[in-house]
Amino acid sequence: MARSTASINRLTTARRRRWAEWIAEKAIMMTAMVAIISIILIFLFVGRKAMPVFTNERIRQTANVKEFFTRNGQSPDGKPAFVWQPISERPKYSFIPLIVGTFKATVVAMLVAAPLALLGAIYTTEYAPRRLREYIKPAIELLAGVPSVVLGFFALVVMASWIQKVFYFEMRLNAVVAGVALGLSIIPVVYTVAEDTLAAVPRALREASLALGATRAQTLLRVILPAALPGIFAGVILGFGRAIGETMIVLMASGNAAIVSWNLADSIRTMAATIAAELAEVVYGSAHYHTLFAIGALLFIVTFVINFIGDLIVSRLNARMRGGAE
């Protein structure tokens, strides 16, 4: 009798435990949806605040798509020009100066970061002694750990003076200063992806090439790099996406002048820095307010597409490398 009570007890405990486990497992599945929900919410709520530039008549009088992308004002010498001048008698909201500024900073950043990161990855996988390799990777990760506001501070206070001394720039803060600092911040991104890809190239390819009598340099240039090219490209793309959206560095080190010019010695104002600099002082619900959200939405879409392409390349490549290794 006592025995059967015990076994019934055990049975109910087991059942209760199964229930608890069922709930815990369902909770975990729900939690896993947070990432998806977050992306959707970001899109919806930033987009919702940007919508009035398409839908609201009052807002559209000053801020609309035509205003954003056409010549909406005059340059100092009286010619029609793209102007970002939100605080003026007739506010001017052309995105073009901001897009040009973002593009200039990003291109300089890529010119600095891509070759250094790629060569660094080549050294790490091909030439570095094993011991040294174990130290190079964490050291570059440490660079990734430098907060962007600290990099911005360094660029603003120290690097700008060095660069001005070397190039004799008229303006102390310009596209080169912001771009170089930005480049420092994305070196780890490009390096990590490039290094992973180079290290993942199947041994068989390398050994076959060496066995045929090729030198290591020939193997690298004609066998490994072509095999790893998509991954390296993806690393550059992901770095590009990071650079476009980076805020604090450009806010501090770019000079923040919204000028349309291709001269790298001019100050620039980027999309991200414009939002950061202006949202705090803007009138809630004004055309300017919604325009800043429209810039944010544009930034979100552009980086989303760039990251999507980058990740797609990486995952395809990973699948192929695994297939090739077997």
Next chain:
Amino acid sequence: MIAAMRNLPGARRDRGPGDLTLAIASGLAVVAILAMLFLILFEIVHGGAGRISWEFLSTAPRKGGLEGGIWPAIFGTVLLVLVMTIVAAPVGVATAIYLSEYAHQGAPVTRFIRAAVANLAGVPSIVFGLFGVGFFIEAVGGEIDDAVYGGALFYGKPAIIWASLTLALLTLPVVIVATEEALKAIPVDHREGSLALGATKWQTITRVVLPQALPGILTGTILAVSRGAGEVAPILFTGVAYYLPFLPAHPTDQFMSLGYHVFVLATQSPDVNAALPNLYATALALLALTFVLNLTAIVIRARVRARLRS
């Protein structure tokens, strides 16, 4: 030429003339990257170390931050990342457990979650700031105020809770990626052994898998904390303040942060030269905080990897 080199005594067959150039060029690139890292560290340590003292770390700023210390900024930063971690760590670990232990690899849902995590990691930090304003402050905070406080302004304004939640979303991918890597590194045998002994899947995960993954989870969380402590753009409009006469004590209070303090001293100060000593010292404090965290994470991970290899 190559054939001739092969016959030289001591020449390595797999090295040609191009190798020296490539080895030197690529080695120089590594030297250049590390030299820049070192320069940044040296400049900030050199400029800031003299100012660091117990008084600087434990008192409030005076005269717009030109004098006095940074205690409220340290306190605010720590509280900010603490609340952030309380949210990001469990959600991140749960997501990683789902991805590694439950999800059907290759199923559409799994692919969507992975894509979302990857994209979340790539959303610009300033867009997170806009999202914090549009979602947390205006939508969620506004609703709470309407429902609970009859429309009075408590939660519908910048506050430490909204800044923390915004940062939690931003750092979520860091926790997920590190945890999933740790889970994947645990041999399948351990799971199968546990299941074969009659343990349920849940028991296997909580008693066999998770304990082994703990160092990896810790690594991810530490990296997330380091990232969160250094971010400024997402908290610009969601709760940070340049100067507050009191420490935050309630979820709706605003707060000071080290990163924002660096930004304001560097860009908004009327007399930049007078601000430099405290500016360098604040940057050093922030850099020291993130570096100690990163180094800890790197060391833990290196140990785990070494153990897995042996």
